[in-house]
Amino acid sequence: MGEPMRLGLIGFGNIAVTLLGQLAGMHDAPLERLTVLCLPDSADEASARLAAEFAGASRETAVVTDVQALLADRPDMVVECAGHAAVVAHVPPVLRAGTDVVIVSIGALADAPLEQELRNAAAEGKARLILPAGAVGGIDLLAAIGQAGGLEVRYRGLKPPLAWSGTPAEALINLGALREPKTFFTGTAREAAQAYPKNANVAATLALAGAGFEATHVELIADPAAPGNVHEYSVVSPLAKYTMRIENLPSAANAKTSVSTVYSVLREIRNRIGPVSI
Numbered sequence: 078m079g080e081p082m083r084l085g086l087i088g089f090g091n092i093a094v095t096l097l098g099q100l101a102g103m104h105d106a107p108l109e110r111l112t113v114l115c116l117p118d119s120a121d122e123a124s125a126r127l128a129a130e131f132a133g134a135s136r137e138t139a140v141v142t143d144v145q146a147l148l149a150d151r152p153d154m155v156v157e158c159a160g161h162a163a164v165v166a167h168v169p170p171v172l173r174a175g176t177d178v179v180i181v182s183i184g185a186l187a188d189a190p191l192e193q194e195l196r197n198a199a200a201e202g203k204a205r206l207i208l209p210a211g212a213v214g215g216i217d218l219l220a221a222i223g224q225a226g227g228l229e230v231r232y233r234g235l236k237p238p239l240a241w242s243g244t245p246a247e248a249l250i251n252l253g254a255l256r257e258p259k260t261f262f263t264g265t266a267r268e269a270a271q272a273y274p275k276n277a278n279v280a281a282t283l284a285l286a287g288a289g290f291e292a293t294h295v296e297l298i299a300d301p302a303a304p305g306n307v308h309e310y311s312v313v314s315p316l317a318k319y320t321m322r323i324e325n326l327p328s329a330a331n332a333k334t335s336v337s338t339v340y341s342v343l344r345e346i347r348n349r350i351g352p353v354s355i
């Protein structure tokens with residue numbers, strides 16, 4: 078059994094609540110304290126759910142609404158699952174304080190000054206900025222062969238029309254009337270991640286692992302026949318060529334987010350606490 082850990086969570090939406098259920102059932106790699114940083118409007122609900130679903134004899138919980146209170150709880154690691162604005166507001170001070178952070182809203186790094194600020198904050202605090210694979214796979218191979226250069230990466234993100242609601246796609250196509258797949262965005266990973274902050278974090282993950290934000294080609298597609306949230310990409314490099322297609326189950330509480338994202342975060346937590354990292 079690993080050493081007990083003090084975990085901080087930023088956000089209390091779909092990913093955080095689903096993760097809470099997974100953490101509650103995790104006994105092989107124990108958590109001794111879970112501190113949630115949420116918006117003031119969510120604090121009462123978060124307190125009630127933590128008390129009912131997670132707290133116990135050997136588990137303490139706290140709900141806070143500002144980053145200094147989160148840091149005062151001395152978490153060993155913090156997981157951000159709240160969106161791009163929360164990365165901007167909260168992650169630099171946590172890194173500067175010397176605490177490792179897993180960022181789920183990776184597309185925030187498409188803002189080049191913010192990416193630099195996060196790298197500087199991690200260096201200053203001697204902390205690690207951890208970028209999980211999230212809803213996509215094959216990041217290990219991409220990051221490995223990318224070191225040799227010469228990468229060409231092309232990514233297609235297909236989701237059912239509902240998953241694109243509330244995004245700029247609404248102004249480009251009639252999502253409700255769509256009867257066939259429609260590509261509404263073609264561009265770079267930087268453009269995609271910035272225009273679709275809740276839907277194109279995968280494009281940013283591929284860019285950061287591989288060919289960079291400008292050289293990673295992205296297509297975003299609304300497809301009424303999509304069998305879930307689909308991530309397809311192809312890699313051509315001097316060392317390897319491969320294609321990947323992942324059909325992800327969307328979250329019941331947020332069609333934009335694939336459930337596998339939660340499990341990717343859980344993997345980071347287990348790798349941190351457990352005796353083996355894989």
Ligand SMILES: NC(=O)C1=CN([C@@H]2O[C@H](COP(=O)(O)OP(=O)(O)OC[C@H]3O[C@@H](n4cnc5c(N)ncnc54)[C@H](OP(=O)(O)O)[C@@H]3O)[C@@H](O)[C@H]2O)C=CC1
Pocket residue numbers: 087088089090091092093114115116119158159160161162163166181182183210211212213274275276278279282328330331333334335338
């Ligand atoms: N890397 C990847 O592969 C993936 C990354 N993501 C990223 O994860 C994010 C979270 O996903 P999900 O949980 O499904 O989204 P949700 O919208 O369900 O949850 C996000 C929660 O964070 C809250 N929040 C917003 N701003 C702050 C803040 N400053 N401090 C604390 N809480 C805040 C939101 O409140 P309110 O609703 O009131 O704004 C909401 O409750 C997405 O926005 C996306 O950026 C998602 C899928 C895949």
Ligand SMILES: O=C([O-])CC(=O)C(=O)O
Pocket residue numbers: 212274275276277278279280306307325333334335336338
């Ligand atoms: O969860 C997914 O399938 C991917 C996603 O939303 C993103 O890339 O932001």
